[in-house]
Amino acid sequence: MALSRSARLGSLATAAASFLVIAASSAPTPGADGIGDPYFPQLGNGGFDARHYALDIAYNPDTDRLDGRAMLTARATRTLSSFDLDLQKLEVTQVDVNGRRARFTRDGDELRITPRDALRKGRTFTVTVTYGGIPEPLGGPIVFGSNYGWMKTGDGVFVACEPNAASTWFPSSDHPSDKATYDIRIKAPKGLTGVSNGRLVSTYDRGGSTYTHWRETRPMATYLATATIGKFDVKTGRTPGGIPIYVAIDPKLVNSNSVDVYAVTAAATDYWSQVFGPYPFEETGAIVDDMPEAGFSLEVQSKPAYSAVRNETTIVHELAHQWFGDSVSVERWKDIWLNEGFATYAQWLWAEHQGTRSAHDSFRAAYDARPADSAFWQIKVADPQRDTMFASAVYQRGAMTLQALRERIGDAAFFRLLPAWTRLHRYGNANTADFVRLAEKVSGRKLGDLFQEWLFTTGKPAL
Numbered sequence: 001m002a003l004s005r006s007a008r009l010g011s012l013a014t015a016a017a018s019f020l021v022i023a024a025s026s027a028p029t030p031g032a033d034g035i036g037d038p039y040f041p042q043l044g045n046g047g048f049d050a051r052h053y054a055l056d057i058a059y060n061p062d063t064d065r066l067d068g069r070a071m072l073t074a075r076a077t078r079t080l081s082s083f084d085l086d087l088q089k090l091e092v093t094q095v096d097v098n099g100r101r102a103r104f105t106r107d108g109d110e111l112r113i114t115p116r117d118a119l120r121k122g123r124t125f126t127v128t129v130t131y132g133g134i135p136e137p138l139g140g141p142i143v144f145g146s147n148y149g150w151m152k153t154g155d156g157v158f159v160a161c162e163p164n165a166a167s168t169w170f171p172s173s174d175h176p177s178d179k180a181t182y183d184i185r186i187k188a189p190k191g192l193t194g195v196s197n198g199r200l201v202s203t204y205d206r207g208g209s210t211y212t213h214w215r216e217t218r219p220m221a222t223y224l225a226t227a228t229i230g231k232f233d234v235k236t237g238r239t240p241g242g243i244p245i246y247v248a249i250d251p252k253l254v255n256s257n258s259v260d261v262y263a264v265t266a267a268a269t270d271y272w273s274q275v276f277g278p279y280p281f282e283e284t285g286a287i288v289d290d291m292p293e294a295g296f297s298l299e300v301q302s303k304p305a306y307s308a309v310r311n312e313t314t315i316v317h318e319l320a321h322q323w324f325g326d327s328v329s330v331e332r333w334k335d336i337w338l339n340e341g342f343a344t345y346a347q348w349l350w351a352e353h354q355g356t357r358s359a360h361d362s363f364r365a366a367y368d369a370r371p372a373d374s375a376f377w378q379i380k381v382a383d384p385q386r387d388t389m390f391a392s393a394v395y396q397r398g399a400m401t402l403q404a405l406r407e408r409i410g411d412a413a414f415f416r417l418l419p420a421w422t423r424l425h426r427y428g429n430a431n432t433a434d435f436v437r438l439a440e441k442v443s444g445r446k447l448g449d450l451f452q453e454w455l456f457t458t459g460k461p462a463l
């Protein structure tokens with residue numbers, strides 16, 4: 001067979017065209033500057049998947065200066081000519097990609113990095129950022145009007161970063177949809193303790209400094225990372241159920257006898273392990289600091305951080321988040337009720353477990369306390385909007401939703417659903433539609449009307 005001249009030319013042209021298409025699809029392009037979360041469009045970054053952060057930080061409370069070196073191991077999800085990390089305010093002095101110096105520019109909270117060679121799709125790469133400065137906390141309406149993030153205390157710093165303040169102290173892909181494991185090394189003046197996530201690998205003094213190395217081997221959202229530094233009395237051991245526990249309390253607060261943080265942490269970790277499924281992390285615990293002006297506590301992974309001595313209800317709430325929020329994380333911030341509604345419902349379950357009040361009565365109290373014309377009922381729980389993402393409705397109406405669900409599907413199905421949820425999405429991300437789907441599957445019931453009324457509609461639902 002012989003090709004005709006015109007056919008041959010046509011086929012060559014087609015071949016050339018398809019070559020161009022292939023080249024275009026694999027040509028290096030810049031990574032996106034955000035993952036497109038409607039509440040925080042520039043948080044997180046597109047084009048790679050963060051796998052592991054190795055953070056080395058040195059902090060001096062006298063000067064308030066942080067010096068850091070962050071090495072991120074990531075996998076390119078497409079071929080990248082450049083990519084972004086999130087970093088707020090701190091100064092960058094050097095960036096290396098795969099051990100070679102890379103160019104970088106700053107644009108607001110974005111750090112744009114251009115490696116010498118394109119990063120091929122599917123390949124793992126490392127980026128090391130050397131940086132430093134005086135970290136500033138964030139403020140504004142989001143976190144109950146409080147400052148949050150990197151907060152200076154009398155003897156160090158209290159670090160609690162939900163939702164968007166992790167990038168005030170380390171360069172990162174600062175969105176919960178991009179979870180990673182961590183090694184966190186803290187250098188602080190001798191006598192101070194650096195407390196972080198996961199398990200303590202080593203601690204030692206050298207010169208005038210104390211070095212502490214922590215390792216979190218389970219995937220963690222950036223906002224759940226901490227490097228809280230100060231004077232701490234530390235108590236370690238195991239819960240009665242056998243889970244390692246590490247509780248650090250500011251010595252100024254040790255004699256506050258309002259609650260036994262260690263005992264409540266141990267008991268709640270064990271009880272939630274029965275109700276919600278196996279404890280997802282290697283260690284449980286608490287960090288109790290003297291930072292009362294922060295006014296909030298955070299479910300820091302493996303060790304909730306309390307800005308003061310908090311009550312038993314707060315402790316059981318933060319520990320419930322280890323399943324709901326930390327292990328199963330939101331895919332987008334509008335799903336925040338999957339964290340706060342569940343942790344609030346856990347408070348009701350705790351009271352039921354203690355025999356002080358049934359969850360039904362807690363539901364009725366929360367429902368009856370708010371008249372139909374209250375602004376409380378005007379928040380759409382499954383999409384509360386950025387500045388009201390921590391509105392009380394997200395907590396209370398979120399918890400009411402779960403009690404309404406429990407009363408519809410019955411205790412047997414409801415208490416199969418909770419551990420099924422934490423098992424299905426363990427260490428991952430999930431959204432409201434995923435929960436509705438699983439609730440229908442586990443119960444064998446159509447539940448769209450219930451969730452529509454409680455989560456997606458404003459106004460006070462009729463009982």
Ligand SMILES: [Zn+2]
Pocket residue numbers: 317318321339340343
């Ligand atoms: Zn919470």
